[in-house]
Amino acid sequence: MYSITRYLTEEHRRGDNLYAKLEELVQAENWQEAVVLFKEFSEDVLAHFKKEEEILFPEFERTTGITMGPTQVMRIEHAQARELIERMKEYLDKRDKRGFLSVADTLMILLQQHNLKEEQILYPMCDQYLDSLELINKMDNL
Amino acid sequence: MNQGLSLFQAPPFIIVFGFFLTAAAFGVLASIFELYFSIKGFINLPALVHLYTIGFGLFTMFGALFQMLPVVAGAVIKDPKPKALISYLLMLSGFLLMLLGFFYGKTLLVGSLILYGGILYTSLLMLWHLFRIKANIPTPMGFRYALIFLIIGTSIGLYGVFSLFGYTPSLRDFVKLHYTILLFGWVALLVASVSFRVVEMFFVTEAYPNRFAMLFPLFLLLSLFLSLFGEIFSLPLIVLYFLYSYMTVKRLLRRKRKTEASILFWYLSQGFLMISLLIYPFHEKFFFAFLFSFLVFFSSIIMGMMYRIMPFLVWFHLSNMPAVKVPLMSQVISYERIRLSFYLHALWVLSLIASYLLAQKKGFVISSTLHLVSSLFFFYNIYIGGMLYFKRKSV
Numbered sequence: 001m002y003s004i005t006r007y008l009t010e011e012h013r014r015g016d017n018l019y020a021k022l023e024e025l026v027q028a029e030n031w032q033e034a035v036v037l038f039k040e041f042s043e044d045v046l047a048h049f050k051k052e053e054e055i056l057f058p059e060f061e062r063t064t065g066i067t068m069g070p071t072q073v074m075r076i077e078h079a080q081a082r083e084l085i086e087r088m089k090e091y092l093d094k095r096d097k098r099g100f101l102s103v104a105d106t107l108m109i110l111l112q113q114h115n116l117k118e119e120q121i122l123y124p125m126c127d128q129y130l131d132s133l134e135l136i137n138k139m140d141n142l
Numbered sequence: 143m144n145q146g147l148s149l150f151q152a153p154p155f156i157i158v159f160g161f162f163l164t165a166a167a168f169g170v171l172a173s174i175f176e177l178y179f180s181i182k183g184f185i186n187l188p189a190l191v192h193l194y195t196i197g198f199g200l201f202t203m204f205g206a207l208f209q210m211l212p213v214v215a216g217a218v219i220k221d222p223k224p225k226a227l228i229s230y231l232l233m234l235s236g237f238l239l240m241l242l243g244f245f246y247g248k249t250l251l252v253g254s255l256i257l258y259g260g261i262l263y264t265s266l267l268m269l270w271h272l273f274r275i276k277a278n279i280p281t282p283m284g285f286r287y288a289l290i291f292l293i294i295g296t297s298i299g300l301y302g303v304f305s306l307f308g309y310t311p312s313l314r315d316f317v318k319l320h321y322t323i324l325l326f327g328w329v330a331l332l333v334a335s336v337s338f339r340v341v342e343m344f345f346v347t348e349a350y351p352n353r354f355a356m357l358f359p360l361f362l363l364l365s366l367f368l369s370l371f372g373e374i375f376s377l378p379l380i381v382l383y384f385l386y387s388y389m390t391v392k393r394l395l396r397r398k399r400k401t402e403a404s405i406l407f408w409y410l411s412q413g414f415l416m417i418s419l420l421i422y423p424f425h426e427k428f429f430f431a432f433l434f435s436f437l438v439f440f441s442s443i444i445m446g447m448m449y450r451i452m453p454f455l456v457w458f459h460l461s462n463m464p465a466v467k468v469p470l471m472s473q474v475i476s477y478e479r480i481r482l483s484f485y486l487h488a489l490w491v492l493s494l495i496a497s498y499l500l501a502q503k504k505g506f507v508i509s510s511t512l513h514l515v516s517s518l519f520f521f522y523n524i525y526i527g528g529m530l531y532f533k534r535k536s537v
Contacts, residue, residue: 021398112343
């Protein structure tokens, strides 16, 4: 059966793969392709955040009554990630390889520990308490 | 469900930093002892081994577990500061007394008892939280087994100290039992369990086969038991860790993320795990070589991991504070310093191997000096990185 865990974990992995390619392009100072891939990567990550913030988290909070718990922490980390993505864009525009890789590395670790918490704890809880199929459809149509 | 309210709470920075910095300080102390022994031409092996395994290894691993339990397993220790403080004080005072006891005898028993109290308290505290969550993924499952092995291995160690003082009958092969359980059941299992999550995520690799990772602790339990019967029976244990190491290296070689700063530490670590496994069937004859290769295995991975965890924690905790100038990870500990630290560490490893093969006393003095430089540099990096958090926080 298709689950929220699987659906959103696949999105995490897609983001990881895009990130790895992006980092390699910047490392090689292939700026032209890096700009294109950065757009794809940031849009992908931000769309994922949107699905969670607009559909998954509100539904979780409504069903469980927990509003100041894990979803709140996840929102804070999303905000931190957004800020880092903006800084990456600034460095990319300036063609500053060192600055870009430094911010990107921080973003990567932030996202990894963030994803871990979601994949190990939050998503399985969502699968347990929410209607997975309906939510996946909603997220797909966002 | 309401426990979710406190879910995901990272422990205060001071807890992890305190354990890590103490571990790095013990690393420096160990290399000072190493230098002293190489100059004097004798070695107090129990003191040196425990400086590495407890001073450097255990302090790091407990610090890391305080951090990882909520993140990796969702096991949140509520109000962690006083609990971590009890753990830290018992372990520090107990270990220092035990260390003194290795030289002067008198404080060995009382030190071992206090240290054992600290280990038991911390392990049970963590196990209590780990058994309250569903461990349907490999990492928390591995943590459970590793902590249980830690309790068993240290209990055997304590029994040995009692025997030494004549309170209990002497057990044949208790030393072998003690180090086999602790090295393979605690240290290596914890490293493997962490790898099952971290390698895939930090280096962007394919995942380890889930069944292998899930069953790893159970296989380990069986193969550890078998290995107690002698050389040939240690084969399953060796094969199991070889498989783990092979899978790890294969993943690292095929990783999609090429620029990870800690990758060299991982390669060195896995290489020496394999070497230690090759030596293991003959380890009683080549005891020093076995211990050394196992030390390189776990010290390298600890250094690599600490260089990633520390800068992230500084950034993470500061970025949650309003109006604080937050440094990036590379500004906490620069990639250049991480690389330099690796080269110093590797230079020590190579020079010690050369001294060992050539049986040169002068070589041992040189390699120990190199190790002291490497340990001091590692301590400096962790200290400076951690202090940045307190400086920025107070501005």
